[in-house]
Amino acid sequence: MGSLTKKSVLVLCGDYMEDYDVVVPFFTLRAFGVRVDCVSGGKLPGHRCFTAVHDFMGFEADSYDCLLIPGGGLIELLSADDKTVGLVRKFEAGKPVVTSYHSQI
Template structure:
C-alpha cells in the first residue's frame, strides 16, 4: 500500500464523529492525516458538536470534544496532499466564506484528487463551484445547494448509511454512513486492507 498524505479540513463546531472517526480510521489504514483549521495553529483545538437523530424535525446538537489541530493552516500547500476530507457540522457554513479555504478545495477538484465530504461538508464543494455535473450526497438540508450548483442529488437510504461515489468524489449524508463512506474512500485512494 502506498501511504497517502491526507488533509482533514475542520473548524469550530465541526461534527464530532465526522472529524474524529475518519481521522482515526485513515490513520489506522496507514495514511498520514493532517487536521487543519483556518486561523488556528498546530497544537490548538476546535470545539466539536455531536449531532443526533432523536425524532425531531432536524438533528439535535450537544457539546462534543476538543479536536486537536495537527498542522497550521497557513503553512500548508494543497499541492503537497494526495486527498481531502471535509467533515460536516456547522463549520462548513462559515469556512465557505474564507477565500483560502475555497482555493484549497478547488485545488483538489481541479487536480482530480480524491475528496471525501459528509453531511454539511458539501457546502464547501458548492461554494468552490466544483459539483457541477457530479452526483453528490449530503445532509438533506444541503440538497438545494447541490442542485443549485449544478450537481445531481444522490438520495441517501433511510438509515443515512449510504455513500455516493462520482469519480474521485465520495460523499455521504451523515455519520451513520461512516463504514460505507470510508470503505468507498479507501477504494478511491487505492488502499487495501487485508483481513
C-alpha cells in the first residue's frame, strides 16, 4: 500500500497582488488539507504583503446601507485620496458612516 503524503503548494506573493487571487485559493487549499506556504522576495518571515482589489464593480456608494472606516494610520492615507473623500461624502449625504478609533493610554 502506498504512503499517503500531504500535498503542498508554494504561493509567490508580493505587495498589491489581487486580494481574491491569493486569499480564495489559500483558504480553499487549506480546507482540503493542503499545506500552503507563501513567499515574497525582499520580505522576511512574518512580514505582510499588502493586497489590492482591482474590481470595483458593485462597490458604488448607493449599493450599500452603511460605511465603516477602521481607525489607525489608514485614516491619513484615505483622507489624502480625492476619490475616497468623495465616496465618504456620498455616504454622509444620507447614510450612516461608522468610524472606530482607539488610543493607548
